[in-house]
């Protein structure tokens with residue numbers, strides 16, 4: 633079969649291993665597995681599901697959803713305090729990234745990525761025929777603004793920032809974003825704010841002044857709705873009009889739209905859950921810091937990046953897996969001693985810490 637030549641050397645997104653595979657590979661029972669590798673929320677408010685349940689029989693699944701998503705846009709507008717004409721709902725933040733890339737990248741164009749970061753930026757750009765220019769972060773993981781700005785050339789169409797950044801957990805400073813927006817005024821700057829709710833720092837209001845700023849958000853993290861697949865883009869009215877040309881007409885399901893509307897009206901619940909996670913994050917960070925051979929980095933998201941200062945991180949990762957604790961082993965700038973753990977329920981966090989401590993004492 634004739635396929636795109638690109639696929640011969642393209643590195644696809646590393647899909648997360650499903651529970652059933654972990655069960656088979658490690659000989660565990662499904663209830664022994666604690667997923668702390670996906671940066672999702674352990675909370676799913678039952679009242680939202682009950683509310684969806686009572687409405688679902690009235691939804692007209694034989695029809696397409698309203699292609700303008702007017703009601704959902706209205707709820708996002710109320711939540712973000714941004715005018716409806718500045719919003720596009722998407723099938724998760726991943727589709728938001730695809731919509732942006734499809735609008736801006738032609739074959740041979742370049743996208744600058746402040747790395748390490750969320751790998752789907754690269755995947756989307758490369759699949760569109762673009763080239764990724766990775767600018768390594770500084771030692772403290774701050775964006776290398778000088779490096780980013782000096783890499784801009786005639787082919788540059790996009791700059792990807794992520795705040796808080798996955799997997800490092802730090803935010804981009806306001807001054808850095810302003811500096812990039814000003815100096816790269818004809819290049820689109822994407823700020824992925826998937827983890828915004830865990831820190832409260834946003835650049836959304838800058839979309840009033842900067843046409844080249846595009847914010848990406850999701851309901852997959854703090855709202856606990858990763859399975860519903862709902863995200864959104866916020867940008868200036870003109871930029872949204874341009875991005876609307878590349879979005880699919882019906883990518884959100886009626887059920888997801890309904891569930892998202894219910895959740896967006898109940899921010900009190902989301903906020904309570906965020907407070908619980910943030911409190912746990914600080915507790916876990918403190919306890920991690922007391923463990924031998926571990927350095928835990930500060931985080932403004934719902935996960936913590938930590939470094940195994942001595943020993944093999946891959947072996948440590950495997951030993952945790954054998955006990956049902958699934959975290960992420962991460963390579964940063966070709967160094968393989970990093971791990972990322974998602975903050976979960978207190979009892980799960982405690983189990984992770986207890987097992988980790990035991991393994992560390994055994995010498996990994």
Ligand SMILES: Cc1ncc(COP(=O)(O)O)c(C=O)c1O
Pocket residue numbers: 670671723724725726727750794798824826849850851852858861862863
């Ligand atoms: C920075 C970042 N952006 C986007 C996503 C994907 O979000 P969604 O589930 O809305 O597609 C993730 C998921 O881990 C992420 O970490």
